[in-house]
Amino acid sequence: MSTKQFLYLYREVNPYNIPVLREIVKQGYEVTCIHETKKKLVPYNVPELKNVTFYERKDFDQVSLNQLVLSIEPNVAYVSDITIPMYNKAAKLLRKTNGTPVIMGFDTQWRGGRQWANVITSWFRHRLYFSHVLIAGMRQYEYAKRLGFKNNQILWPLNSADVDTFLKVPLSFEKFKGHRKFLYVGRFANVKGLKYLLEAWSGIKNKKGATLTLVGNGPLRSKLESYDDVIIRDFMSQEELVKLGAETSCFVLPSTFEPWALVIHEFAAAGLPLLLTNACGAASHFLINNYNGFLVNSNSHEQLRIAMEKVINSSDKKLFEFGERSREFAKSITPKMVAYAITSAEVKSI
Missing domain, CATH: 3.40.50.2000 (Glycogen Phosphorylase B;)
Structure with a gap:
């Protein structure tokens, strides 16, 4: 049986992402992570992880990113930051070409106002790119529902401390x-x-x-x-x-x-x-x-x-x-829970 593939499109890998990636690998996935290294006052050096390959986002344009994600043929993909257009376009391509479950990370609370524009355009944006939404907590649930995601498309938890x-x-x-x-x-x-x-x-x-x-x-x-x-x-x-x-x-x-x-x-x-x-x-x-x-x-x-x-x-x-x-x-949220919440998008309902 071939190894399952997981695609992680992230803005910036932090220390708390590493335990989650390790847990995803334990589930039998090979992980491809594309991220951005920012110049910080205290820089974080991403460690080498078995069965995890890291790429810098600056090394890709839209064409080369699309080629990479299609060649990986991920079983499930996760986009941490939906404000990055090239990630969204890659997500749309995976959904259209392979029917890949693609999850959007979501920590935004519903406040109304300008957010109504996202609700109105959700069919042309969020729902077009993403099959699932991974929310931080109860304050994000209302917004996810307004965007049109069904209960079985709303996953939890989004992130965990180490x-x-x-x-x-x-x-x-x-x-x-x-x-x-x-x-x-x-x-x-x-x-x-x-x-x-x-x-x-x-x-x-x-x-x-x-x-x-x-x-x-x-x-x-x-x-x-x-x-x-x-x-x-x-x-x-x-x-x-x-x-x-x-x-x-x-x-x-x-x-x-x-x-x-x-x-x-x-x-x-x-x-x-x-x-x-x-x-x-x-x-x-x-x-x-x-x-x-x-x-x-x-x-x-x-x-x-x-x-x-x-x-x-x-x-x-x-x-x-x-x-x-x-x-x-x-103890009610752990990196293992986050990892299984993400990969649950691939699991068919019983």
Whole structure:
């Protein structure tokens, strides 16, 4: 029996894609991955993987890409970013020529407005290129339905943290004794709500020795460095974040717009209480307010301040229980689940 083929048309391979690719290979597929290597502040070097061949998107034009995907004859294909025209055209070709199941990755929440144009044109765009849609969570389901995908064409989950890596963070009662350390990880950009986080932090009258660490980089870095009582650190590898998570009491993400935010899954797996805004798409899956953390409205430094004070004044026992519950939520999505969700598009209904 010949080896099955899987085609992965991706914008940019990240560390959390690698466990998924390994799981797809375990299912008996040979993987062809076309992606883009971006110049990052902390570049990610894609590792060599058995039965996975990586190509750079810059090395293809539309004709050569079409030739490659047709020669592969994939059993199933996945397009991570539908804003890349050459990927969409290749997807259309596979659908028309071979009837290949082609999945679109989808983390966009339904907000209405301009999105109605996509709904109206879905028969000529999304439905023409793609047989299935792979969604991040419940907030993406409504949009997928409006685009015309049937229930059996909507797959889940879209992505997963490298859960096993972040489960290595020790979770013990002693972790929360005697200190409260808040951690933010992400871009230093306005959409991340850092303005509201710093206003909230400055408004806490008695921090009781609590600290705030911001990990990342971006256009707001120089402004953030003007705060004497805030620790600024550069982007880190996952292994470095695991070590930092072992020293942290609460993960906070104050975003004003966030389709999903995989980082929430990572630090839920690390066993941290979560403090999130309702703009974070992943909050609906990984956080229940006052069960494993606190949910606040976006664009509100006052609600953030109150929530941070709740963390500071919570008992060690309560925060430890929050951390345990976060870790249980994190186990509900794994790279293996993502891999099987993708390849399920090839499986005929029984």
